[in-house]
Amino acid sequence: TVEFNNVHxxxxxxxxDGAKQSFHPRMFLEPQxxxxxxxxxVVKQAKKTCSCTPxxxxxxxxxxxxxxxxxxxxxxxxxxxGDLMSGLIVGVLLVPQxxxxxxxxxxxxxxxxxxxFFASIIYFIFxxxxxxxxxxxxxxxxxxxxxVDREVQRAxxxxxxxALRVHAEAITYINTTSSPVNQxxxxxxxxxxxxxxxxxxxxxxxxxxxQVAMGFFQVGFVSVYLSDSLLSGFVTGAxxxxxxxxxxxxxxxxxxxxNGIGSFVTTWINIFRNIHKTNFCDLITSLLxxxxxxxxxELNEHFKSRLKAPIPVELAVIVVATLASHFGKLRENYGxxxxxHIPTGFLPPRxxxxxxxxxxxxxxxxxxxIGFAITVSLSEMFAKKxxxxxxxxxxxxxxxxxxxxxxxxxxxxxxxxxxxxxxxxSTGCRTQVSGLxxxxxxxxxxxxIAPLFYSLQKCVLAVITxxxxxxxxxxxxxxxxxxxxxxxxxxxxxxxMASSALISTEIGLLVGVCFSMLCxxxxxxxxxxxxxxxxxxxxxxxxxxxxxxxxxxxxxxVFRFEAPLYYINKECFKSTLYKQTGVNPVWVKAAKKKAxxxxxxxxxxxxxxKLTSISVExxxxxxxxxxxxxxxxxxxxxxxxxxxxxxxxxxxYGEIEVQVLLxxxxxxxxxxxxxxxxxxxxxxxxxxxxxxxxxxxxLGAQEHNRSCASK
Numbered sequence: 001t002v003e004f005n006n007v008h009x010x011x012x013x014x015x016x017d018g019a020k021q022s023f024h025p026r027m028f029l030e031p032q033x034x035x036x037x038x039x040x041x042v043v044k045q046a047k048k049t050c051s052c053t054p055x056x057x058x059x060x061x062x063x064x065x066x067x068x069x070x071x072x073x074x075x076x077x078x079x080x081x082g083d084l085m086s087g088l089i090v091g092v093l094l095v096p097q098x099x100x101x102x103x104x105x106x107x108x109x110x111x112x113x114x115x116x117f118f119a120s121i122i123y124f125i126f127x128x129x130x131x132x133x134x135x136x137x138x139x140x141x142x143x144x145x146x147x148v149d150r151e152v153q154r155a156x157x158x159x160x161x162x163a164l165r166v167h168a169e170a171i172t173y174i175n176t177t178s179s180p181v182n183q184x185x186x187x188x189x190x191x192x193x194x195x196x197x198x199x200x201x202x203x204x205x206x207x208x209x210x211q212v213a214m215g216f217f218q219v220g221f222v223s224v225y226l227s228d229s230l231l232s233g234f235v236t237g238a239x240x241x242x243x244x245x246x247x248x249x250x251x252x253x254x255x256x257x258x259n260g261i262g263s264f265v266t267t268w269i270n271i272f273r274n275i276h277k278t279n280f281c282d283l284i285t286s287l288l289x290x291x292x293x294x295x296x297x298e299l300n301e302h303f304k305s306r307l308k309a310p311i312p313v314e315l316a317v318i319v320v321a322t323l324a325s326h327f328g329k330l331r332e333n334y335g336x337x338x339x340x341h342i343p344t345g346f347l348p349p350r351x352x353x354x355x356x357x358x359x360x361x362x363x364x365x366x367x368x369x370i371g372f373a374i375t376v377s378l379s380e381m382f383a384k385k386x387x388x389x390x391x392x393x394x395x396x397x398x399x400x401x402x403x404x405x406x407x408x409x410x411x412x413x414x415x416x417x418x419x420x421x422x423x424x425x426s427t428g429c430r431t432q433v434s435g436l437x438x439x440x441x442x443x444x445x446x447x448x449i450a451p452l453f454y455s456l457q458k459c460v461l462a463v464i465t466x467x468x469x470x471x472x473x474x475x476x477x478x479x480x481x482x483x484x485x486x487x488x489x490x491x492x493x494x495x496x497m498a499s500s501a502l503i504s505t506e507i508g509l510l511v512g513v514c515f516s517m518l519c520x521x522x523x524x525x526x527x528x529x530x531x532x533x534x535x536x537x538x539x540x541x542x543x544x545x546x547x548x549x550x551x552x553x554x555x556x557x558v559f560r561f562e563a564p565l566y567y568i569n570k571e572c573f574k575s576t577l578y579k580q581t582g583v584n585p586v587w588v589k590a591a592k593k594k595a596x597x598x599x600x601x602x603x604x605x606x607x608x609x610k611l612t613s614i615s616v617e618x619x620x621x622x623x624x625x626x627x628x629x630x631x632x633x634x635x636x637x638x639x640x641x642x643x644x645x646x647x648x649x650x651x652x653y654g655e656i657e658v659q660v661l662l663x664x665x666x667x668x669x670x671x672x673x674x675x676x677x678x679x680x681x682x683x684x685x686x687x688x689x690x691x692x693x694x695x696x697x698x699l700g701a702q703e704h705n706r707s708c709a710s711k
Contacts (some may be wrong), residue, residue, distance in 0.1 A: 034466045067125045067396065067432070080198055082428030088439025089310065089427045090133055090420055094438060095445050096314040097337070097420075097468065098136055100461035104242060105141040106196050106257075108146040109342050109453065112136060113446050118406035119414040120439035120628065124432045126398035128390040129379035131429055133401055133438070137237040137374070140367055140413045142245065143505050144200050149259050151199040155508045155702050157192040177570035202352035203360040203367070207413055208403030210368035215396030225481045229482070230512045233493035234370075234477055237500025237508050239472040240264065242465065247271055249462035250286040252279025252337060258380070262506050276410050281334035282459040289317055289463040297467060308607035310423060318456060326455035337458045342450040350407045366506050371415035378416045382425065420473060488519050521633065527563035529576040532631060539692035541631065543692065555624075556698050558691055560631040565642035577630075583623055585652035588624055592656075601613065613658070626658060627698035631691050633664035643676035661698060663688040 009010040094116050097366050102112030116135040123134040155704065190198070213219075244267045249253050253274050258266040330336040376395050383390040402414050424434060475493075483490045495515045498510025530543035533550025541558055543552055559580055561573055578584040630646075638646075650660045663675070665687055673679065673687075688694035 003392055006149070012198050013016060021445075050565060055464060061337050063391075063394065064397070065125060066128050067389075070431065074433065075280060079430040082430045083433040085438060086144040086424045086427040086429035087434040088435070088441060089312070091438040091441025092312045092315050093310075094133075094135060094420065095442060096318045096461075096464055098442070098457075100464040101136045101138060101141045103458060103461050104138065104145055104245065104465055105136075105200060106145040106152070107200060107412060108154060108193050109339055109448075110450065111197050111200070111410055111412065112348070113442055113450065114409060115406060115411040117237075117442040117446065118409055118411055118438050119402045120435045120442070122402045122405055123368065123398055123652055124435045124439070125370060126394070126401050127379075127432055128394050128398070129383060129416075130388065130431050130488050131377065131382040131386065131421060131425045132378050132416040133397065133424045133435070134375070134416050135414055137371075137415045137417045137421065138242055138465065139235055139505070140371060140415055142238055142242050143363075143367050143370075144203060144412050145245070145257075146259050146263075146505070147203055147360055148196050148199045149257050151258075152192060152196055153360075155195055159196060163509055164356065174429065193327075197410050197412075198353050199360065201350075201407045201410060202356045203364045204353075204403045204411060204413045205352040205407035206357060207363050207368040207371065208400045208405075210365060210395050211400030211403065212374050213400075214372065215369070215393050216402060225513050226369070227489070227492065227516055229489040230496050230516055231373065231487075233378075233496030234500050234505075234509055236472045236475050238494065239469040240497075241505060243469060244268060246462035246465050249281065249337070249458045250466075251275070252282030252335075252456050252459060253277055253337050254337075261507065262374060263504065264500070266500050269499045274675060279335060279337075281336050282457060284323065285330075285336070285457055286315045286459045289321065289460055291378065291468070292317055293467045294464060294470075297470065302519070304426060310427075317464070318453070320455045321460045322453055323456050330454065330457065339456040339458065339461070341454055344447055344450050346446070350410070352407055363506070366509050367413055370509070371403070372396050373397050374418075375416040378418060378421055382421065387627055419468060453593060488523070492516050500541040524563040524566075525569050526572055527561065527569065527634075529559065529561045529573070529580065532558035532560055534692075534695070539690065541695075551622045553695050555700060555702055556575060556629060556695050557625045557627070558629045558631060558695065562634040564636045565645060566639040567641035568638070570641045570645040573642075574649060577628075577649065581628060583626070583656075583658075584623075585658070586654050588623075588656045589652070623656070626702055627661060628653060629661045629663055629688075629691055629694040629698065631663050632666075632669055635665070635669055638666050638676070640673040642677060643672060646673075647676075647678060658700070659690060659701075661694045663691045663694040664682035 066663050082344070095113070097114035098116040100112075102109045105112070119134045119136075123132075127134070225600065233431055244264050245257060247267070248271060251271070251429050253271060255270045255274055258270065293313060300307070300310045300313070323444065325336065325338060332339050372395070376392050376396075378396050379390045380392065385582040399415060406414070433693055479490060479493075482493065492512065492515060496508060496512030498508075499511040503511070527542075532541040532543045533544045533547075534541055536549075542550060543560070544552075557580075559577055563569060563577070565573055646662075662673075670687065688697065
């Protein structure tokens with residue numbers, strides 16, 4: 001048992017021979033009883049988990065299916081109008097984006113509509129956020145598309161940009177999906193588009209499994225390593241890659257999609273090499289769409305407070321562009337690339353290709369982490385804004401099921417999307433019923449309207465995708481403000497953005513995480529370590545370098561190390577302490593030893609006055625202080641190297657008659673000091689509960705020593 005009262009105390013100076021007493025009442029701290037052993041905790045948790053009662057079964061079902069909790073309490077008159085408006089508007093906006101982002105994911109338009117439909121329904125059942133819109137997200141589509149293209153190439157398919165080609169192959173695809181034979185990349189009836197969705201669905205399944213596993217094992221802490229600046233930089237960098245991948249459609253170029261490291265640069269090189277092959281019909285159409293979409297989007301944002309709902313300009317552009325392409329016969333007359341036939345209805349469900357799992361399992365991990373990090377952060381942000389709570393663990397289950405279940409229905413990866421969530425909130429959304437109504441809008445398109453988009457040009461879809469990147473690209477305008485607030489966060493943003501754009505999205509994310517951790521390490525490796533001064537008429541001590549008019553006590557130096565003391569910064573701690581106090585005890589000891597040796601040597605050679613002059617000359621100058629108080633309030637923890645560094649500092653300064661006192665140590669640091677045998681029997685090492693007490697004790701002790709010496 002540790003005797004805290006003997007160590008963690010403020011000492012009292014005894015009164016001797018009438019000397020003035022400097023008294024500090026001793027504080028006794030009785031430690032709490034230790035928690036139960038790990039074995040007992042594990043056994044208790046196992047009993048709690050394995051027990052099965054009707055009440056527990058009911059709780060499990062209601063926790064897994066939140067819809068059973070909130071739907072019976074749905075206030076029809078109060079909520080329905082807002083949910084109806086937001087659901088219909090988001091559905092109208094989601095249709096063109098689903099078709100456009102399918103191109104980004106290397107899939108045909110029908111699969112984007114499937115993905116948005118199933119994600120909206122499943123989140124309605126499993127989600128706890130009332131406001132977020134779960135569906136296609138551009139960055140995830142890009143990451144999926146890169147893996148799809150890689151696997152399609154490995155399987156031996158041609159890499160011609162026919163991602164949206166379906167027409168007669170749809171019938172063949174239906175026949176092959178209903179076949180019990182396990183299709184592989186070499187199956188004669190599985191064409192390129194069939195294999196592309198097989199790869200996308202398999203990776204979506206694995207990403208969903210990862211997300212559900214994270215929820216089950218409660219490892220959502222992984223997302224804490226994705227800071228706001230890191231995520232923002234990653235999304236902006238990925239936006240450049242998205243823009244680059246869509247640029248060839250704006251020009252009507254027929255070039256393969258570049259993948260892997262440096263695809264950003266490679267794609268632009270290929271574009272400029274083939275710039276002479278530009279299809280001017282596609283180029284003019286792209287410019288016209290930009291001229292319509294960008295101003296209208298800006299007007300929507302500028303007048304969003306006055307508009308009851310945003311104007312669905314994207315849908316209008318798609319309708320007009322489709323009609324113009326159809327009646328102008330742009331494909332036949334000018335060779336424009338069009339969406340092609342989009343079948344109605346649903347394809348039969350099919351399981352993922354288990355043989356592909358080893359190839360895509362690693363690629364699915366960053367997709368899973370990005371997906372749940374964005375979903376959880378958005379759900380918590382909007383829940384806080386509207387005064388309700390969400391269950392982060394259930395959100396991981398929800399987004400996981402939004403990937404696992406749709407993967408059997410020819411869908412690719414989904415997550416929450418900020419832009420559509422903001423639209424959903426601003427149009428009066430009240431509950432998750434809004435998502436169900438969005439799914440009904442998409443269902444109408446799937447069953448009736450989809451084939452009408454046959455003549456829609458791909459360049460129009462590319463323009464829609466690029467225009468929706470405006471929010472991420474605008475982050476550059478916030479850089480001066482971000483730099484003013486935090487230079488470190490700004491550098492993290494720039495490094496993550498540049499690596500995500502110039503290297504690859506996955507490596508960029510990894511580089512961003514590693515760089516963020518290095519920044520944390522560097523901050524603790526060379527932290528602030530000022531000397532402190534006394535604020536007059538108080539018991540407060542603050543940094544002398546930060547504030548004016550602070551006072552210092554004679555003979556006492558107060559030093560604060562603003563970081564944990566561990567193996568990385570132990571040398572920095574010692575060197576900074578020596579620099580701030582102006583005294584390196586090792587050098588002082590060495591100087592004394594050198595002086596003593598020279599005195600002995602001179603005594604043997606000379607005698608008389610010369611000895612006296614040399615001895616005076618060699619005596620080191622007296623130190624300007626007798627006590628160092630180390631303020632440990634900013635030390636979160638110590639490791640063995642940190643404890644050893646403190647021991648060395650106390651020992652070295654003690655040998656030159658300077659005492660070292662520790663103040664404001666937290667319980668973790670105190671416990672580490674005791675376990676590290678910092679306090680030895682017979683030595684009066686003291687811990688103080690405040691810097692002021694330590695300084696008073698040092699001054700009292702010095703006064704006591706002087707009075708004793710004078711007698």
